[in-house]
Amino acid sequence: MANQHSFPASQKLKSRKTIATLFESGKTMKAYPIRAVYSIIPYNPEYHAAHVQMGISVPKRSFKKAVDRNRIKRQVRESYRMHHAQLIQLAKEKNIYLALMTIYIDRKEPDYEYLDKKVINLIEQLSKLLKSYKA
RNA sequence: GCAAGGCAUCGCUCUAUCGCGCGUCUCGCUAGUCGAGGUGUGAGGAAAGUCCGGACAACGUAGAGUACCGUACCGUGUAAUAAGCGGAUCCCUCGGAAGCGAGGGGAUAGAAAGUGUCGCAGAAAAUAACCGCCCAUCGAGUUUUCUCGAAGGGUAAGGGUGAAAAUGUGAGGUAAGAGCUCACGAUGCUAAUGGGUAACUGUUAGUGUGGAUAAACCUUGUGGGUUGUAAUGCCAUGUAUAUUAUGAUUCGACUUAGGUCGACGAGAGUUGCUCGCUCAAGAAUACCAAGUCAUAAGGGGUAGGCAGCAUAGAUAAAUGAUAGAGCACCAGUAAUGGUGACAGAAUCCGGCUUAUAGAUGCAUUUUUUAC
RNA sequence: GGACGGUUGGCCGAGCGGCUAGGCUCAGGUCUGCAAAACCUGCUACAGCGGUUCAAAUCCGCUACCGUCCU
Numbered sequence: 001m002a003n004q005h006s007f008p009a010s011q012k013l014k015s016r017k018t019i020a021t022l023f024e025s026g027k028t029m030k031a032y033p034i035r036a037v038y039s040i041i042p043y044n045p046e047y048h049a050a051h052v053q054m055g056i057s058v059p060k061r062s063f064k065k066a067v068d069r070n071r072i073k074r075q076v077r078e079s080y081r082m083h084h085a086q087l088i089q090l091a092k093e094k095n096i097y098l099a100l101m102t103i104y105i106d107r108k109e110p111d112y113e114y115l116d117k118k119v120i121n122l123i124e125q126l127s128k129l130l131k132s133y134k135a
Numbered sequence: 136g137c138a139a140g141g142c143a144u145c146g147c148u149c150u151a152u153c154g155c156g157c158g159u160c161u162c163g164c165u166a167g168u169c170g171a172g173g174u175g176u177g178a179g180g181a182a183a184g185u186c187c188g189g190a191c192a193a194c195g196u197a198g199a200g201u202a203c204c205g206u207a208c209c210g211u212g213u214a215a216u217a218a219g220c221g222g223a224u225c226c227c228u229c230g231g232a233a234g235c236g237a238g239g240g241g242a243u244a245g246a247a248a249g250u251g252u253c254g255c256a257g258a259a260a261a262u263a264a265c266c267g268c269c270c271a272u273c274g275a276g277u278u279u280u281c282u283c284g285a286a287g288g289g290u291a292a293g294g295g296u297g298a299a300a301a302u303g304u305g306a307g308g309u310a311a312g313a314g315c316u317c318a319c320g321a322u323g324c325u326a327a328u329g330g331g332u333a334a335c336u337g338u339u340a341g342u343g344u345g346g347a348u349a350a351a352c353c354u355u356g357u358g359g360g361u362u363g364u365a366a367u368g369c370c371a372u373g374u375a376u377a378u379u380a381u382g383a384u385u386c387g388a389c390u391u392a393g394g395u396c397g398a399c400g401a402g403a404g405u406u407g408c409u410c411g412c413u414c415a416a417g418a419a420u421a422c423c424a425a426g427u428c429a430u431a432a433g434g435g436g437u438a439g440g441c442a443g444c445a446u447a448g449a450u451a452a453a454u455g456a457u458a459g460a461g462c463a464c465c466a467g468u469a470a471u472g473g474u475g476a477c478a479g480a481a482u483c484c485g486g487c488u489u490a491u492a493g494a495u496g497c498a499u500u501u502u503u504u505a506c
Numbered sequence: 507g508g509a510c511g512g513u514u515g516g517c518c519g520a521g522c523g524g525c526u527a528g529g530c531u532c533a534g535g536u537c538u539g540c541a542a543a544a545c546c547u548g549c550u551a552c553a554g555c556g557g558u559u560c561a562a563a564u565c566c567g568c569u570a571c572c573g574u575c576c577u
Contacts, residue, residue: 005153010169012451019451055451066183066479071455074155078456081154101451112456185508186568242558242566253560254524298560350558350566351523365507365577438577481507489569 004085007077011088013055013099022099031122033106034076038126040133043097051091054080054100062107072104075112079119087123090130098130 013019026039043051056076058069080102091098102122 007154009156009453014451057451067477070479074455078154082456184569252523348559363508487568 005081007081007084011050011053013053013101018053018099019055019101022101026099026101029122029125031118031125033104033110034118034122035103035105036122036126037101037103039099040129041097041099043091043095050088051096052084052088052098052100054084054102056080056102056104058104062105063109068109072109075110075115076102076104076119079112079116080123082116083120083123086127087130090127094130094133096130096133098126100126 013022022037022039026037029036029038056073058072060069063069063072087098
């Protein structure tokens with residue numbers, strides 16, 4: 001991995017199936033205004049394109065305009081992109097697969113700095129979990 | 136000058152760093168839905184609403200009628216349209232003494248084919264006699280004229296209402312009246328003729344005039360086969376005409392379960408229906424096996440990819456973040472500070488509608504408020 | 507992407523073009539020692555804009571919002 005801050009398509013959560021199973025059996029974690037649904041399973045290179053896959057969702061109920069939804073998704077993604085290196089590192093060390101879905105549950109538009117803090121908070125929580133996994 | 140609304144055009148730009156989608160080139164090895172690097176490209180005037188119109192696709196065994204849905208001045212225009220352009224006619228506003236002119240608007244076929252509806256008020260709301268007016272008859276009063284009453288006939292000139300009261304005004308006419316007649320108008324139809332491609336319109340002649348409503352049913356003309364890219368085709372994955380029970384059938388069919396029909400066409404197909412068209416089956420009876428059909432019980436799998444699909448192009452969906460500079464506007468004497476709208480492609484085009492800070496151009500308006 | 511439906515007081519919910527029913531809630535009164543129940547009285551509406559019509563909640567068009575269906 002030449003660049004720490006890249007976020008290619010393989011690290012995005014895209015499969016309809018894994019998302020469905022994630023919502024059925026995943027666990028939740030909160031870092032208001034973000035709620036995260038995640039699941040940790042052993043890594044299998046045949047099925048998993050990357051060690052960590054992440055998706056973002058903004059409900060239409062809270063934000064009616066597509067422009068607002070897009071902006072929030074981009075901001076969350078940007079913040080995640082800047083700070084997700086340690087997560088991937090940990091997942092590789094432990095050889096596990098982490099599926100993560102973040103949902104923005106506030107009804108107001110955030111400013112970027114606030115959002116950034118919360119994403120960092122979320123990632124640290126997840127990192128702790130990963131460290132304690134299998135330990 | 137400012138402001139307002141209208142129409143048209145534009146609707147932030149550049150640099151650096153870190154990233155993303157797609158195409159393409161090179162390299163790498165773990166050889167793929169891979170990684171690295173280079174390079175090209177990457178939201179709008181409305182991408183929105185889905186209100187119209189197409190392209191395109193699937194479904195049909197020729198065609199026609201009908202139902203259903205839409206539509207309604209004329210020409211031009213176009214792949215098509217409710218766009219655009221030109222014209223006719225009606226309505227409104229302004230100007231003018233008037234002919235008429237200017238501006239704006241109109242879903243602008245038919246109410247003389249039929250049906251329905253027209254609250255309240257009013258005599259009456261659609262085959263108008265309640266009051267009034269007039270005529271002659273009978274009875275009563277009275278010297279008669281005349282007055283009152285009864286039943287009958289004529290009469291739409293008058294009657295407070297109403298959105299609307301039966302073509303307006305004047306004259307003749309009459310018992311009283313009436314397009315009953317005449318003149319000048321209003322308006323419909325028919326014919327001839329002039330103008331115009333046409334809508335329509337000028338003139339002449341004849342004939343009529345009993346309201347409104349068709350964005351009430353309806354009639355007439357005219358258009359439309361239906362469904363829509365979640366269409367549709369292909370590949371992959373996974374499979375089951377699984378199994379069980381009951382019944383029917385064995386020439387073919389239909390059935391209301393009784394039966395009925397059949398090359399003299401049973402029956403099936405034919406996009407809602409009908410006609411039409413096309414296709415189309417041939418035998419004794421019983422039992423067994425086997426098949427077929429019907430009903431009931433009873434499950435499982437997939438939900439991915441490619442094409443459709445693009446000189447943006449995905450499929451939990453790219454087009455971003457940070458910093459700086461410029462530009463425009465606002466506040467402020469200035470330094471400086473703030474703001475940059477509406478809004479995000481999902482098959483593609485043409486129109487319409489709606490949302491829009493600011494800039495530019497064009498024409499318009501301001502008797503009440505501001506220079 | 508496509509096809510449809512709805513919007514009537516604070517809430518529910520009728521409404522054949524002619525003054526917008528009814529119930530619940532709320533407020534006041536009667537009744538009661540005080541309440542409840544009952545009875546009486548009252549308040550508050552046709553989503554918005556335009557058109558057709560003498561007249562529109564109703565018919566037509568546009569807009570806004572809410573909802574349903576098709577994989």
